[in-house]
Amino acid sequence: MTSGPASLLSAQVRAGERSAVEVVERHLDAVARIDPELHAFVTVLNDGAVAAAAAVDTVVAAGRDPGPLAGVPVAVKDNMCTRGVRTTCSSRILEHWHPPYDATVVERLTAAGAVVIGKTNLDEFAMGSSTENSAFGPTRNPHDPSRVPGGSSGGSAAAVAAGLAPIGLGSDTGGSIRQPAALCGVVGMKPTYGTVSRYGLVAFASSLDQIGPFARTVSDAALLFDVIGGHDPMDSTSLDRPAPRTATVVGDGVDGCRVGVVRELYEDAEPAVRAAVSAAAEALAGAGAVIEECSIPEVRHALPAYYLLAPAEASSNLARYDGVRYGLRVDAPDVESMNAATRAAGFGAEVTRRVMLGTYALSAGYYDAYYGQAQKVRTLIIDAFRRTYEQVDALLGATTPTTAFAIGDRVQDPWAMYLSDVFSVPSNLSGDPAISVPFGSDDAGLPIGVQVLAPALGEPMVVRVGAVLEAAAPPLGQPRLADRALLGGSSEPS
Amino acid sequence: MTARESQPATARGYEPVIGLEVHCELRTETKLFCGCRNAFGDEPNTNVCPVCLGLPGSLPVLNSKAVELAMRIGLALHCEIRPSTFHRKNYFYPDMPKDYQISQYDEPINVGGFLELPDGYRVGVVRAHLEEDTGKTTHVGGGGRIHDAEYALVDYNRAGVPLVEIVSAPDLRSAAQARTYVAELRSILVATDASDGRMEEGSMRVDANVSVRAAGSADLGTRCEIKNLNSLRSLVRAIDYEAARQAEVLESGEAVVQQTRHWDEKESRTVALRSKEEAFDYRYFPEPDLVPVAPDPQWQTDVASALPPLPAERRARLRQLLGAPAAPGAPWDPGAPPTAAQEDQIATVVEHGLDELVTSAAEDGVAPSLALARTANEASADPHRARGLDRRAYVSLLEMEERGQVTATQAKAVLAELLERGGDPVDIARRRGFEALGADSLAGAVAVVVGAHPNEWERYRHGEDKLAQFFIGQVMKVTKGKADGKTVVAELQRLRG
Known part of the structure; x- marks a missing residue:
């Protein structure tokens, strides 16, 4: 089993071989050189990160336990609240908003000794699949800067792929961790709904949103998941039980595991992606897994249902950006005009589209036909997965239908953009865990991701299958836009 | 006085049909979904946090004490407690x-109960559900009117305070009955310690749904919802006004338009806010940040068994104290039936939660009728202080009055001071120079008065009893109010032989 750069760095810092300050400064230096072109970060915490690292070094020097992520730099998606550090959601409406509190995941990172080095770019309020919907400009794909990194967590995916941080946090509402992970050639996991606290995650679609890890190896992703997971009394939808532990089982293999290859999760993908799924299935069989072809026809209805449910919840979640209490305010003669002018100026086109779509779907006379019907579809999908898991332990498919597309390609065609999420959305509707692991590249050298799904609380299973795939994956070329030394797993200062 | 008020709906042959929606703030330590203090009157925007300010990323966590108080209300109103869920009601408001x-x-959480009025009439309770309160907007400048204000200030201390909304069936038939319902409901809320029921502080707010129909008809007319009813007085006036207005509309051959109307206390009328067509589309959908609330049977049993005696039961106990039947319709007991005035006194005492003053005085041997009268008529003027009144001081004052050591008028003055400042009633009476005249000097005063008014005395002697009042007044004048009326009458009767 490959350990990852995060666990190596943490081991070195804990052993006193390297100082956290030096590790963090090394990464901040890479950010300063590479990010002007990559644009993975909205805000870089230069001084704050060094101060936090110094605090970790003090703990180490005092002989106390600095935590499992001691001194490890983390890139945090800019829709998770950081006390005193602006949290923009890549929106004009929150451009200058400084939260007075930390998200639970940020508290847990800090308690584990990790150091937040910056807040990463996203599609505005996490609505998009390319990070082009950011009010502050798109993030580039490290493998080809003319292409998108995917989205909405494109900034965290690109930062981890380029070596600017060994691990990162994203949020996944319809694929927003797994899709950019696939397009940038890194590991991304969406945990079971309720295993990671949403407290402090700026809501997009509350019943679907879930925070999860980005990493360059499955074991680092598992390490990060174990730190952020677990019950949180501040989140009523947080499961009232310990999150499953994953780091200790990553290397357990798949001998005897039954893995279903889901036709609907790859057959409409482009040829290179389909080939990767087949190769991945063979690799699992080679490792002792029992491979079965299977079909879940209900997942074909996932995308339409998702594009009613998510905007419906978003239309309500985003109502609070009204110019009254915080964020942007555009003055007007009365309150209603002020609300309208503020929202018109503060929200981008995609957010506006989804708020209008969601408002319509919840309106009197339309609720049953749209929102109500979509909820029924969601229930059908949950039941379909449950039946499938009576036969198999895990499912395999593609993460995305295509590899990274060119910046600007799908901006004018929302439906083409929405189709990027067609394989990832079903897991959000079912609430089950899924991981995307890099598995080779297409002819242009662009990364391909394959996806492993498991029933609720099946994180141990997805990391076990993911680690086997990682070990069997064809080599992926180095990103063009990256700090090669940091990517090389070099533990030495450069 | 407008023409409408002088011509009530009933006089025009219409019957009002009224349903009430009562919002009450629950007496919890903290708010419904966060740990902020639930307190009235604090410095604006001091009891706030990311959750009740709705900051991005914050999430609600349900306060189980609020659920318990909602169940208490439901049980006291004979509702069924059900597994329940929360929804979002979407509309923009600062x-x-x-x-x-x-x-x-x-x-x-609560459905299908009823509230029994003191006269035994049952009003259906459709539901009593949990929700969060909003903040409070103050319009500044332009004389405080919304449309002329220069700017508005918002205090979010109240945002997220737990409310229970109690929705009655359209079972009420007059403004007076609506008033009785609200008063009875307030007593229940106070008795169960679920709410302090203070309308003046806004912790209890009433909206009235009013329609009228031809007397004797079973159909329901088109209703209007009246908002901004800040007191029982407003409630009564607004319902009377609105019923008369609707009756006039119908009489003139037009149809009542379903509307939300605002009670304008100054102008004494209701004005249209918005019609049904303009009503908000609240786009309700299930709140994804909360899980269903399903109080288990054990919790329900615990809450039910901890419920204190409710007003109906307490009124029955006071009636028994007077030696009266336990319920209005119960078989007659020839002891000492409560008069209509006493029924009112019982209702007042229970409404203000002052039963303890009456029962403890009666236990100490004070005549229940006296304890009841003083408690209902005087102590209840300041119910808050009355609840804190020292029991022994109160009993001692009532005993002084019973023994004729102070007159009724003097006892009332001493009680007022007791409520205000506390102390020993004997000392207060002495300091104020109160002492009822002893029997000897009173007899002297009566003799003087009788001698001074021979004509009146002759008439009284020949059975004209009402002249007793005349003599009492004269004796009072002579004794500067120190005489006790009953003792004067006793002396007059003794003289008459």
């Missing part, structure tokens, strides 16, 4: 931090 209100919609 004093609502999230621009949606978390409320219960089609699955409320």
Whole structure:
């Protein structure tokens, strides 16, 4: 089993071989050189990160336990609240908003000794699949800067792929961790709904949103998941039980595991992606897994249902950006005009589209036909997965239908953009865990991701299958836009 | 006085049909979904946090004490407690931090109960559900009117305070009955310690749904909802006004338009706010940030068994104290039936939660009728202080009055001071120079008065009893109010032989 750069760095810092300050400064230096072109970060915490690292070094020097992520730099998606550090959601409406509190995941990172080095770019309020919907400009794909990194967590995916941080946090509402992970050639996991606290995650679609890890190896992703997971009394939808532990089982293999290859999760993908799924299935069989072809026809209805449910919840979640209490305010003669002018100026086109779509779907006379019907579809999908898991332990498919597309390609065609999420959305509707692991590249050298799904609380299973795939994956070329030394797993200062 | 008020709906042959929606703030330590203090009157925007300010990323966590108080209310109103869910009610308003209100919609915690008025009439309770309160907007400049204001200030201390909304069936038939319902409901809320029921502080707010129909008809007319009823007085006046207005509309051959109307206390009328067509589309949908509330049977049993005696039961106990039948319709007991005035006194005492003053005085041997009268007529003027009144001081004052050591008028003055400042009633009476005249000097005073008014005395002697009042007045004048009326009458009767 490959350990990852995060666990190596943490081991070195804990052993006193390297100082956290030096590790963090090394990464901040890479950010300063590479990010002007990559644009993975909205805000870089230069001084704050060094101060936090110094605090970790003090703990180490005092002989106390600095935590499992001691001194490890983390890139945090800019829709998770950081006390005193602006949290923009890549929106004009929150451009200058400084939260007075930390998200639970940020508290847990800090308690584990990790150091937040910056807040990463996203599609505005996490609505998009390319990070082009950011009010502050798109993030580039490290493998080809003319292409998108995917989205909405494109900034965290690109930062981890380029070596600017060994691990990162994203949020996944319809694929927003797994899709950019696939397009940038890194590991991304969406945990079971309720295993990671949403407290402090700026809501997009509350019943679907879930925070999860980005990493360059499955074991680092598992390490990060174990730190952020677990019950949180501040989140009523947080499961009232310990999150499953994953780091200790990553290397357990798949001998005897039954893995279903889901036709609907790859057959409409482009040829290179389909080939990767087949190769991945063979690799699992080679490792002792029992491979079965299977079909879940209900997942074909996932995308339409998702594009009613998510905007419906978003239309309500985003109502609070009204110019009254915080964020942007555009003055007007009365309150209603002020609300309208503020929202018109503060929200981008995609957010506006989804708020209008969601408002319509919840309106009197339309609720049953749209929102109500979509909820029924969601229930059908949950039941379909449950039946499938009576036969198999895990499912395999593609993460995305295509590899990274060119910046600007799908901006004018929302439906083409929405189709990027067609394989990832079903897991959000079912609430089950899924991981995307890099598995080779297409002819242009662009990364391909394959996806492993498991029933609720099946994180141990997805990391076990993911680690086997990682070990069997064809080599992926180095990103063009990256700090090669940091990517090389070099533990030495450069 | 407008023409409408002088011509009530009933006089025009119409019967009002009224249903009430009562919002009451629950007496919890903290708010419904966060740990902020639930307190009235604090410095603006001091009891706030990311959750009740609706900051991005914050999430609600349900306060189980609020659920318990909601169950108490439900049980006291004979409701069925059901597994329930929360919904979001979406509309933009500056004093609502999230621009949606978390409320219960089609699955409320309490359904299908009733409230029994003191006269035994049952009013259906459709539901009693949990929801969060909004903040409070103050319009500044332009004389405080919304449309002329220069700017508005919002205090979010109240945002997220737990409310229970109690929705009655359209079972009420007059403004007076609506008043009785609200008073009785307030007593229940106070008795169960679920709410302090203070309308003046806004912790209890009433909206009235009013329609009228031809007397004797079973159909329901088109209703209007009246908002801004800040007192029982407003409630009565607004319902009377609105019923008369609707009767006039119908009489003139037009149809009542379904509307939300605002009670304008100054102008003494209701004015249209918005019609049904303009009503908000609240786009209710299940609140995804909360899980269903399903109080288990054990919890329900615990709450039910901890319920204190309710007003109906307490009124019955006071009636028994007077030696009266336990309920209005119960078989007659020839002891000492409560008079109509005493029924009112009982209702007042229970409404203000002052039963303890009456029962403890009676236990100490004070005549229940006297304890009841003083408690209902005097102590209840300041119910808050009356509840804190020292029991022994109160009993001692009533005993002084019973023994004729102070007159009724003097006893009332001493009680007022007791409520205000506390102390020993004997000392207060002495300091104020109160002492009822002893029997000897009173007899002297009566003799003087009788001698001074021979004509009146002759008439009284020949059975004209009402002249007793004349003599009492004269004796009072002579004794500067120190005489006790009953003792004067006794002396007059003794002289008459």
